[in-house]
Amino acid sequence: MRMKHIAAALLALAPAFPAAALDIDQYLRAHAGVNSASGGQTCFGLAGAEAKYRLGNECGVYGELLLGQRLLDSADGQVKGYAMLNLGNRAASSNAARPQGGWDVGLPQAYVAIENMSSLGGATLWAGRRYYKRESMHLTDFMYWNPSGLGGGIENVRVGGLQVSYAFLHDDRETMPNMQVGDTASRHDFQLRGWQVNPGGSLELGLTLIHGNGGEQRHGGSMITVQHRQKNVFGAGDNRLVLQWGTGAGADNGATGDTANGSDVHRLRIMDGWQAQVTPRFGGELLLLWQRDTAHDPAKEKTWASAGGRMSYGVTDHVKLLADIGHDRVAPKHGDARRLTKFTGAVALSSGRRYFDRPELRLFFTHARWNAAARAAAASGDPLSAGGIFGTAFRGSTVGLAFENNW
Template sequence: MSRVLRQAGTASCLALLAGLPLSAAALEFSGYGRVGVGGAAEGGKQSCFQLPGAPAKYRLGNECETYWELELHQTLYKGVDGTELKVHGMASLYNVYDQTPTFSGDNGNVRLPQIWTSLSLPALNGGGLWAGRRYYKRHDIHINDFYYWNPSGTGFGVEDYGLGDSGMRLSYAFSREDNIDQPDKANRHDLNLGGIKTNPGGEIELGLSYIQRAGQVQNAHSGWSATAEHKQAQFFGGVNVFTVQYGRGPGTGLGATGSLTADQDYESLRVLESPRWQLTPRFGGQLLALYQRDWAPGDGGQTWYSFGVRPSYAFTRLFKLQVEFGHDQIHPDSGATRKLNKVTVAPTLALGGMGLMDRPEIRLYWTYASWNHGAQDAAVAGTALSDSGAFGDARHGNNFGVQLETWW
């Protein structure tokens, strides 16, 4: 009760300061968090397994950091005609296991990845305007935390303009790539058409991105990418996603912005299929099958294959068992093939429900991984797969630990 009163008091103060009626001061909280502790069976701290050159890893029992997202949404104005003005903000907190939280560098950080405002307008047929820094129309695969379509950034746009009675929604966004891993920014234009009905429970979403040449970057080029996705709802109690993406130049980042110095000889093609099911209240799971081909001048290209599956079965209202298998394989145009296999067994205290996506849950986990010489030779020194990492030159390793994951 005290928390509710504090939130109501905060909302009232903000409303009074803004000169708004108290009824307009709707304050909403949401967030995500995971925290835990782990170690390596061979001794020392937990060291996570990711194949060099692959942009994602299978995450169950394979996350070596504490991470939280705290999100706030504040309604500033809501009119009787449906007009609504809101502000949105998010703080994220990240800290590597067994590291002092310096909040800078690799050991930890605090960021403000989202701070933006939205204005819903009846004239836009269910759509609205927005401006600021935000996560924009992100699509991900839960079991490996892979954001394959992620045109986020700092900018502005028109979102989800309704096209008559068709159910289709048209969006345009102008942004600057806002990623801490990419210091050079470029103007990006994203056009999105969603809600294209194809069959009962199924619809298609299309996206086209154009990245302008960045004049402040030497040898920069323009580029583009296109995405087509079919999403099938009510798929064995879950959802099925089939996606095809293609890009050239800086568009080879596909869901985001790639290297700004990549010319039109650089191309990328990605195809992925990912069903998520909940066949019964007790039995759920998700699968991913992915193919990606990257072309580059000379022998700079590669082919990435990924396959993973996580079944989850609840034996009781409070206990479920999750098992995850993941395989990543990369064939460089020049050099040795890299392979990584990872399996995790996780007995889970299911505090939020019996389904795959119900949270919160507390997991005990044991993870085993094996990899080949090609992966070991390509790994960065000190990482799990390198011969100078936690497992030496063994080319296999075990981790164990406990983790809490929640969202609200």
């Protein structure tokens, strides 16, 4: 049965669940606009950068609906089933190689969990397909730590004051589109969280071990993640300082990357992200990132650096001013460095004046500038390419409306 038929069937069955036992979590964003070259809304991203600054820079429509159903209560925990449907038009896809037009319906999560097991100190056993312990930076939506997939495991086992988790996952082209047809990989994910190392600060450690199952030309790999989470930095907000080191197929974001990568392929990532509601009216985020890829093949070597931030100021209880600026630089082993700078200013009608208050309806203006190297590296049809909507120009703008909500 095709994925969209499964998703449609689950959506049709949702009203049949007892309302008192059904947990619902929803997200929706929608964008529409025009650009300075007399076309529709355009989004700006740099080739080789794994994320883009998203305010006024997300195209199309995307939504998620997560349903959680209590199936059984017992003395040793609660059995729950989860299913997530997502829907997006292809303008919302981050994959520039995909044909535009049409809609995609998916089932990114479908799993069963035994939660709050008293015999395991409140731990959870789970099996299925799920978003597993994802970590992202909101202003770029960059999933820098994302070991999601199909498998099972045990999470949040208390050992002293720590929480220990283990998951075994199976990857193939269905779960990891960058894998070749017929290739599979086995992935072990170990995590330790809650290690209090200073007042308000804790360490979180992750280890991913991957075994490639696609023959002599396919390889495994590993990734180590060290994250320090600090509360109340300068009296307001939270900070995450991240160090990641990956090799081979582990040179990704905690998931299985390219299994054609041998042990010569390495990735080092250092990132710092801060977010805060500084006053009842003023909030914001800041991001600094540096990532270095090395390999025997010069085509796989590059350095990606990114810096940016977003601010929000509540003029009234329901009107906010927003501003976002970000700069990305990608330097390949051979060739000139690519650069993209993007700025967005917006006025928003919101349910509240705080940074994360939603729903929010925004009127935005986005302007981007890039260099010749960025244009040369852009995929055919990309807005930055010579064959794109802006032609041989090195700048472009969009004006539009955006709606975002989560329930």
